[in-house]
Amino acid sequence: MAQQKRRISGKLLVYVLLTLGGLLTLLPFAWTILASFKTHAEIINPAAQTFFPREFTTDNYATIFNDDSLPLERFYLNSSLIAIINVITNTFTSALFGYVFAKFNFRFKRALFSYILITMMIPFQLTMIPSYLVLLKFDLTNNLLGMVALSWVNAFGIFLMRQFMISVPDELLDAGRVDGANEWQIFLRIVLPQMLAPLATFGVLVFISNWNAYLWPLIVLRDVDVRTLPIILTWYNDRHTSDIGLQMAASVLIVMPILILYIVMNRWVVRGFSLSGLKG
Amino acid sequence: MPTYNYDAFTLYWLMIGAFIGTSVTPLIFDRQGLNPWRGALLGLIVGVISAQIGGRLALSLLGGILPGIAPWISLLGGLVGLGALWALAPVSASPKLRRQGMAAGTVTPLVFYLATLSVFPLLWAFALAFFDYSPRRLGGPLLGLGGDNPFVGLEYFQQMLSGAGRDARIFQSSLTNTLSFTLLVLPLNMLITIPLAVLIESTNSLFRSLFRTLYFLPVVTSSVGVAVMWGYIFNAQYGLLNNGLRTIGATPVAWLQDPTATILGVPAAMAAVVIAYLWQDFGYNLVIFIAALQGIPDSLKDAARVDGGTHWDVFRFVTLPLLRPTIMVASVLTVISSFQVFDIIQVMTQGGPGRIGLTRVLVLDIYENAFRFERMGWAAAIAVVMFLFVAVLTLIQTRVLRTNWEY
Incomplete structure (x- = not known):
């Protein structure tokens, strides 16, 4: 007792x-x-x-809402556009290349896949200087396109999706081939619908990391009107250093959307992060 | 007629022509019964050549008439040659070639992408470390290296080692600061996350997911937001912390500004950024540990309890040893990520206070040299040093991961 x-x-x-x-x-x-x-x-x-x-x-x-020098809706649009486009490109290419690496055989497959794994370990700080110079050559700095141009393949995404794609039974693919579907139809109609859960998890991760990204947008987006929310937050606070209430209101406006997304989708997010073994 | 940046357009034509050529041509070729990989190569050549000629023609012919859309039309120049190539392919289906066509049509563009936007920048980064390079100077014919951007050999690395000159001294103190930041974060993170994970794991499933969601909240918060919030908490005049100190009669501290203030021997500003970083980051390891704890079979703990072990004994002799591989992996991940800290420090302290900067870390040093002072060679050299540190840590991690751990 x-x-x-x-x-x-x-x-x-x-x-x-x-x-x-x-x-x-x-x-x-x-x-x-x-x-x-x-x-x-x-x-x-x-x-x-x-x-x-x-x-x-x-x-x-x-x-904040009445400040004409701070068109908030524009910055929300910039951040959302960059995040959504990167989610679309990254989930699609990850699924596609993950599928090809899991289910197809071709020469140098192992070497290519090893290279993709190695790129995951290279710190971004090493490649950010030449990447910036590449964008400069393409005339894409200060341009939202510059934020998506270099990032439509995600090494971690390919690795992750390959793990899931291996579990798709070959018989299913062969059945599709017997029924006369071509390879793209098999991928889009048979394989992709089974991968919605892992793709959603990965997509949420990509969205969050793009929405919160700071260093790369800080380098690429120098003009005020193409900037994303985190950079706008520091820019705005630098102009209102003495007015803390204003700074805190701006922070709330910028931090809250992602927290709401997280609370709505928290199961996916936590699983994604624990799958990834990578930090944001 | 508007003037176009032909250098940039040449690159666009190259990329787009190559991508369309390599991705679509193999699919057409499989119908013709030819080797799709050869089709990819042919598509690459035809696509690139046609895109350069077609693009240049479109821009010079249409540039005067339709200045708004001529650039967009010029991007499609590759389709002229490729369309002709595709039209020449008669249909004959062979399932085996089709599969190869799918592989060739996806892998070749991927290889092209990796070669141009991954391998090439990587080599460029290493090359930059040996040149006194600024993007403002014209420099030599190859990537602007040489000429006005002279080759300096190993000079930067020698400077870093010897600490000669102001830049080298700043680098050395940045490296020291990064190391002490990491060495502060790692043990504190483990001390918070491991006991917390054990506590959370012992609750029932409803509360477990509730607490996990709650403690994970800072991880998904924008690090700039985190820095602003904690900047206010540590604010010298109005901050929550100094208010608390005043209430209990202690002297307030100018946490982020005073270079002489220390907390337990650690500069106050360093302590502040470490706390903010820990708050944002601990949920990540927490989730890893909870997952690992759930993987430990209950039978082992029950066996220990039946033998008369207390909760502490079970933790000390069953849980902790079984958790060791996870602790190793989480430690290496934490070290790698705190080695690359930037956002919180740049927003909270800008590397200050003090003349050289008590919280100035490597990434901040790289960022300022490359993008504020445009000394990209020196910045690249620092990045190479940082890469070596991270590479060694990653090697350790893969060794640890490769070992097979079984309960």
Whole structure:
């Protein structure tokens, strides 16, 4: 009886600890969101600091939405366009090449696949300088096209999809061939529909990493109106260094869409990250 | 007539002609009963030549009449020659050649892509490290190397080793900062994630997925957003942390600005970026550890418990040893990714405070040299050094992964 009691209180302690840890994890988000609803006067007066806003205001958001030098919808569009185009190209090429590497035989297949695996291990910082110079030659810097031109093949995606494609039974493909389907029809109508789950997982990963990308867009997109949201956030904050409420409101606007996407699709996201063995 | 950047267009014609040629021609060739791989090669040649001639013609003829769409039409120049090539192919089906056609039509464009946009930039990166290169100077005929961008040999690497000159000193301190950042992040990350994973794994499945979702939230948050949020928490005047310190009567610290402030011997700014980085990153290893813990059979733990082991004994003698391979892999991944830290530091401290910069890390050094000071040769040399570090770590990781671990 006493032992059982101890076990229950031990269990309770675990839940209390985990809840406290969770609250600590959420604290920076909460502090940011609450600060975005505080007035400037309240934020700059250390004596008047409270966790919740004393005087609830949406002025910070109004200032951002009414700022003509900050066409937010344009930056949302830039970020979404880049992320969506990269999701489409990367999922398609990963599925296609993953399928070809899993189900076809050709000369130098192993060498080619090894090379693709090796490129996953090369740090981006090494190739970013020549990649930038390539874009310069193509006249694609300061252009949204430059953000998708060099990235339509994803080494990790090919590797991942090949693992899944191997499990597709050969009999199914042969049945398609007997029925007179050509190779592209087999790929598009028989193979792809079975791969929707892994492709969705991979697609969400690509979307998040593109949406959050900072270094590469910072290099390529120098003009304000082609920039993506993370760069706009630092640019905007540099112009409003003293107004923290405004900075926090801008952060909320830029961070929230991806968090909502994550909460809606969290099962896929977590599985994708644990599959990947790669960090964002 | 508008003036076009012919250099750029030549490259577009090359790429598009090659891609259409190599991807479609093998599919047509399989119908003709010919070897599709030869078709891919023929398609490459015809596509590239036709795209250059057709593109140049289209741009010079139509440029005056339709300045808006002439560039777009010129991109399709390759279709002229390729269309003729395809039309010459009579139909004869052979399933075996069809399969080869599919392989040839997808693999050849992939090889072309990798050669032009992956292998070539990689070689270029290594070459840059031996030249004093700036994109503003015209330089020699081959990629602008040579001429105004002189060959300097191993000079940059010698400078890095000897620490002679301001740049080399900055590099050395960046390397030291990167190493100490990594050495701070790794143990702290493990100390947080392993116990937390054990706790989460012991809850029931509903709460397990709830907590996992919650703790994973910072991982998907934009790192710039993370840096802005933590920048406010560490703010010297209005930050949450200094408010707390004031409330308990302690002296507030100018976390991100004061080069002399230290916390347990670590510069305050370094501590701040490490904390922000840990907060963003720990959910990732957490998920890996939870997955690994779920893979450990309950029977092993039960056996230990039946033998009278406490929770701590089970953790110490059953869970931890079985978790060791996962800990190794997660450690190497954490080291590799924290070695490449940039976003959080660039936004929170810009590498400061202090004259050389107490939080200046390698990637920041590469970025500023390459894209602010346009000293791309020096930046490439630093990147090569960084690559060597990461390559060694990756080799260790693949060795670890290759070992077969079984329970």
